[in-house]
Amino acid sequence: MLKTAAIVGVTSALWAAGQHGLSLCGFLIPKLSGLHLAVLAAGVYLTTGGVHTLWLVYHTLPRDLKAGIRFLKVKAKLKLALFHNLTVPKVFMENVRKNPNKVAFIYEGQEWTFTQVDEYSNRIGNFMIEQGFKHGDSIALYMYNRPEYVCTWLGRAKVGIVPALINFNLQNVSLVHSIKVADCKAVICGIELQASIKEVLEELNLPVFISGCGNTAPVIKGTTNLDPLLCASNPTPPHQIDSVKPNDRLIYIYTSGTTGLPKAAVIKHIRFMFFVTATHYMLGLSEDEIIYNPLPLYHTAGGMVGIGQVLLFNNTAVIRQKFSVSQYWVEAKKYGCTVGQYVGEICRYLLSAPPKPEDTQHKVRVMFGNGVRQQIWEQFTSRFNMPRIAEFYGATEGIANIVNLEGKPGSCGFLSLLFPDAVRCYLIKVDEETGEPVRDANGLCIKCKPGEPGEFVGIIKRSDPLRDFQGYADKKATQKKLVENVLRKGDIAFKSGDILVQDEFGYMYFKDRTGDTFRWRGENVSSTEVEGIVSKIADHKDAVVYGVEVPGCEGRAGMAAIVDPNNELDIKEFSEGIKKPLPVYARPLFLRLISEIDVTGTFKLKKLALQKEGFNPSLVRGNPYYLDNKLGQYVELTPELYSQIEGGKAGL
Numbered sequence: 002m003l004k005t006a007a008i009v010g011v012t013s014a015l016w017a018a019g020q021h022g023l024s025l026c027g028f029l030i031p032k033l034s035g036l037h038l039a040v041l042a043a044g045v046y047l048t049t050g051g052v053h054t055l056w057l058v059y060h061t062l063p064r065d066l067k068a069g070i071r072f073l074k075v076k077a078k079l080k081l082a083l084f085h086n087l088t089v090p091k092v093f094m095e096n097v098r099k100n101p102n103k104v105a106f107i108y109e110g111q112e113w114t115f116t117q118v119d120e121y122s123n124r125i126g127n128f129m130i131e132q133g134f135k136h137g138d139s140i141a142l143y144m145y146n147r148p149e150y151v152c153t154w155l156g157r158a159k160v161g162i163v164p165a166l167i168n169f170n171l172q173n174v175s176l177v178h179s180i181k182v183a184d185c186k187a188v189i190c191g192i193e194l195q196a197s198i199k200e201v202l203e204e205l206n207l208p209v210f211i212s213g214c215g216n217t218a219p220v221i222k223g224t225t226n227l228d229p230l231l232c233a234s235n236p237t238p239p240h241q242i243d244s245v246k247p248n249d250r251l252i253y254i255y256t257s258g259t260t261g262l263p264k265a266a267v268i269k270h271i272r273f274m275f276f277v278t279a280t281h282y283m284l285g286l287s288e289d290e291i292i293y294n295p296l297p298l299y300h301t302a303g304g305m306v307g308i309g310q311v312l313l314f315n316n317t318a319v320i321r322q323k324f325s326v327s328q329y330w331v332e333a334k335k336y337g338c339t340v341g342q343y344v345g346e347i348c349r350y351l352l353s354a355p356p357k358p359e360d361t362q363h364k365v366r367v368m369f370g371n372g373v374r375q376q377i378w379e380q381f382t383s384r385f386n387m388p389r390i391a392e393f394y395g396a397t398e399g400i401a402n403i404v405n406l407e408g409k410p411g412s413c414g415f416l417s418l419l420f421p422d423a424v425r426c427y428l429i430k431v432d433e434e435t436g437e438p439v440r441d442a443n444g445l446c447i448k449c450k451p452g453e454p455g456e457f458v459g460i461i462k463r464s465d466p467l468r469d470f471q472g473y474a475d476k477k478a479t480q481k482k483l484v485e486n487v488l489r490k491g492d493i494a495f496k497s498g499d500i501l502v503q504d505e506f507g508y509m510y511f512k513d514r515t516g517d518t519f520r521w522r523g524e525n526v527s528s529t530e531v532e533g534i535v536s537k538i539a540d541h542k543d544a545v546v547y548g549v550e551v552p553g554c555e556g557r558a559g560m561a562a563i564v565d566p567n568n569e570l571d572i573k574e575f576s577e578g579i580k581k582p583l584p585v586y587a588r589p590l591f592l593r594l595i596s597e598i599d600v601t602g603t604f605k606l607k608k609l610a611l612q613k614e615g616f617n618p619s620l621v622r623g624n625p626y627y628l629d630n631k632l633g634q635y636v637e638l639t640p641e642l643y644s645q646i647e648g649g650k651a652g653l
């Protein structure tokens with residue numbers, strides 16, 4: 002009884018504090034006397050939901066406090082960085098001074114110490130200045146993952162030149178687009194990508210430096226061999242480093258949408274530090290972690306959050322040219338890794354690999370990333386003996402970020418229900434088909450209640466560098482991510498583009514991309530959810546689900562494409578398998594087995610092309626199937642059956 006009263010007392014104090022921003026709690030609590038507590042407790046009990054509140058406090062207060070305190074630590078650290086005009090290279094160089102010989106990167110057998118990284122990057126910075134590039138110019142970096150990758154961008158950052166980190170899978174049109182959209186003045190290209198840059202050299206019409214040739218001349222005419230020039234360049238810190246400020250641009254990272262051309266998101270020094278510091282403190286990492294980071298370094302998770310732990314927190318990272326399913330645990334064990342990173346479908350790929358002893362012989366105690374589906378969460382933690390998956394949610398460029406601190410299965414983070422305004426992120430109701438926010442009588446957005454899916458948004462505050470949306474290099478693209486008049490007239494929010502849903506404790510679950518939900522038989526179906534289930538039943542094969550239009554039917558019917566190059570899928574078993582987890586309206590009406598699927602650089606599956614192809618058996622490759630609901634079975638979709646469906650005679 003006494004304990005409950007005490008908890009309520011503390012909560013009510015926090016509650017009051019919550020109204021003035023979380024940062025006050027630390028000061029308020031010690032000043033409250035017993036009497037205050039009792040009065041507050043009674044007050045809260047009577048004025049709020051009574052038993053429900055108590056129950057909520059009991060279940061969520063410890064979590065909220067833990068997160069709140071860690072978040073304050075992050076904020077304090079960043080305030081300090083701003084005050085001292087700290088930048089990413091400056092913090093890094095402080096670490097170099099303290100641990101010159103510690104290993105920063107392990108790459109396919111090579112080790113690079115902090116000093117080596119520092120010197121290489123100094124040479125780059127000095128060289129760029131000698132070449133006449135200046136503070137604020139952007140230069141593209143087009144290279145496979147290797148230690149030079151980080152050194153090269155860090156070196157430019159030391160002199161205020163903004164590296165545009167180009168996805169190394171891009172070619173031709175999209176390559177040119179990415180370089181142009183960031184207004185790059187030159188390109189540094191890895192030797193392994195010479196052929197791709199050669200194709201577009203004329204169109205780019207920019208100076209190109211080739212890295213990694215050593216003493217041999219680059220094969221392409223009209224380009225410069227970077228290596229000998231770097232050897233001749235000065236390895237001491239460029240003096241321009243002091244002219245760089247925390248609010249300057251550090252890098253451009255391209256968002257890897259599953260649709261459309263890539264957009265270059267602006268990452269300032271302070272934002273980089275925020276992401277990295279938040280990850281470090283929220284996850285409770287130490288300074289001795291060895292991070293297994295096989296992710297592409299041009300993207301947020303690998304290149305910013307992962308590499309940032311090395312640059313700002315003195316950790317060691319194992320990087321590799323490309324992610325390999327079979328090497329993940331083998332290398333994690335070999336290098337004594339303590340943290341593992343993943344993105345997209347990586348965890349599912351790991352699960353679909355045959356078991357081997359290394360699965361449980363490694364020392365990784367937290368997996369960090371984004372993209373583990375709810376359906377495989379527990380299977381993953383048990384097979385790989387993983388104490389914790391720290392799934393986070395947040396866009397590279399966005400200001401709405403959350404993280405799952407406690408390994409709550411399937412969740413990508415939480416928003417406190419006791420302090421709903423603590424981080425100024427919300428779920429708002431949207432029309433599931435058009436993706437537009439639903440407005441109330443006053444023209445404002447409507448907040449979702451627990452259980453109601455909505456789009457995740459973060460309110461922008463221009464004066465706060467942590468809550469300011471810095472947009473894209475392209476202004477028009479920036480406008481599309483904003484929504485006005487959200488909770489009050491005149492406010493503005495960043496739209497994540499994703500539908501999430503919150504449970505009764507405030508845990509958040511990813512549901513779907515906006516626009517990916519389809520409606521069938523009057524019910525809204527999340528294709529992400531169905532994908533998770535379909536893939537699980539199909540033995541963790543790659544699968545995508547999308548809606549296709551059926552003449553004469555309202556909405557769109559579900560269609561699943563499963564990657565099955567060796568014809569292993571047992572259609573009968575599959576038909577049975579989906580019955581239990583999926584209600585009738587959510588079961589894919591059409592099914593297609595394909596031999597491969599396009600994957601983005603961040604291991605997400607591309608579905609747009611498949612969706613466009615539809616289900617016409619005379620047009621699509623491979624035999625499509627149709628779910629005959631009377632038989633409860635998938636049957637081959639013959640041209641006859643197809644024309645029945647087309648003519649509206651299949652009794653749908």
Ligand SMILES: *[C@@H]1O[C@H](CO)[C@@H](O)[C@H](O)[C@H]1NC(C)=O
Nearest residue numbers: 083084085086087244245246
């Ligand atoms: C940070 O930079 C600003 C101007 O850019 C300067 O006025 C200020 O004194 C600097 N702060 C510190 C602590 O050096």
Ligand SMILES: *[C@@H]1O[C@H](CO)[C@@H](O)[C@H](O)[C@H]1NC(C)=O
Nearest residue numbers: 172173174175177197200201
């Ligand atoms: C590159 O794009 C151009 C223009 O779209 C096209 O004509 C050319 O065939 C493409 N080259 C390759 C190698 O795909």
Ligand SMILES: *[C@@H]1O[C@H](CO)[C@@H](O)[C@H](O)[C@H]1NC(C)=O
Nearest residue numbers: 096099100103288289314315
């Ligand atoms: C960096 O790591 C080394 C070795 O793990 C440790 O001895 C050192 O104290 C750390 N330095 C800082 C500044 O954290």
Ligand SMILES: *[C@@H]1O[C@H](CO)[C@@H](O)[C@H](O)[C@H]1NC(C)=O
Nearest residue numbers: 431432433434520523524525
């Ligand atoms: C499905 O979404 C539409 C559009 O947002 C909404 O009007 C409708 O009520 C939803 N239906 C169900 C069953 O949730």
